[in-house]
Amino acid sequence: MSEADPKPTRGRPKTMNAEQVLDVAMTAYWQSDPADVSVNAICQMAGISKPSLYREFGSEDGLSRAVLDRYAEQVLSEMFDVLHSGQGLHDTLAALINFASDDPRMETGCLFYKMRAGKHRLGPETRARVDEIDASAQAAYAAFLRAARDAGEWSNGLSAEAGAKYLGEQIALAITQRASGESPARIREMLTLALSVFTRA
Amino acid sequence: MSEADPKPTRGRPKTMNAEQVLDVAMTAYWQSDPADVSVNAICQMAGISKPSLYREFGSEDGLSRAVLDRYAEQVLSEMFDVLHSGQGLHDTLAALINFASDDPRMETGCLFYKMRAGKHRLGPETRARVDEIDASAQAAYAAFLRAARDAGEWSNGLSAEAGAKYLGEQIALAITQRASGESPARIREMLTLALSVFTRA
């Protein structure tokens, strides 16, 4: 992932903690919106100077890409583990509904979906990473639906790819609505309705 | 709506055409995103100077509010006429699906939904207008669903308000996906699936 720094034995010791900066940036991006948080603001919040940030991450694009990587590792991975938990279709969908509607981490939305929604405002590296993650998420949804179909739990006229897209977009919609202050109960009601197409013949 | 100008008999005759400026701004906002189009760019595209624009609209907020008003009159009104066409539930839903999936005007998305998605970046007047339109749209959807229920065409356990919210968000999602380049066929497939909850018992 990142080039292993051979820990230089000479030179002024670094006081900047890259991971703490990433945490600060991730929280800020996540709580509001990547497009509304400037590099200046992140430096101020993290208590470092701008050159320090640029030495570490190269550019704003490099920073946001690193933040997205961290978010994928720390948050998205857990979300996609649900798809491989081996439970049945119904239980897995219920788990997804629970996560999207009630998980406190999604109270201000999902950083990945925020980045995807404002993709054109991101730098090329971050944008490419967004596309990668989007593709792998769709693949995971599709694999999950294929498994459910093979197990005879679902037999729609829909292709697994179309179903995956639908499932992914419904979850994205639900989480995005949480960021705009909609009540978890309403979101649960609507998402349950949207996903009922998988459990009703 | 706007204060009637008493057409002054004195002073230099105005060469600026406010409606043409609004058209230019609406097209620009609509094609890309209100947050990505500057006042400078609009002035350049419209061939006028910045003070002229500010004399007419007061501020960027005033301009975007005027653009939204125009959009509501010219585009949204037609969309909501569908709800009052008096057809049955099934036909009306089909008309909405047609509009969202295939109407060429929605090829680059819906300006209203773009503004709503980036509401926090708008000025106070425009933001208030967005909320107004959102509320009246929900009311129209709810009235439509109540009428359908009274006619016995729909008998879900859902409240008309929850159904209205669901319906509106599904249409918004479909149109927003068109702006991100998704194929009309896919969008139609997914929106049809999402709205099938209204026609299946």
Next chain:
DNA sequence: TTGTTTTGGTACCGTACAGTACGAATAGCA
């Protein structure tokens, strides 16, 4: 002609942004 009124645009204001030049600070090594 001489004012008065209205609209025109040039040139500017202050602010915020991403990104950088550069010298001071701090370490190990000779």
Next chain:
DNA sequence: TGCTATTCGTACTGTACGGTACCAAAACAA
């Protein structure tokens, strides 16, 4: 004690933005 390597942050660059001061242009009225 230098010398070199590395990180530090102050202070700056250039650009873009929303918004405005100001005066010239163009009409009618006296």
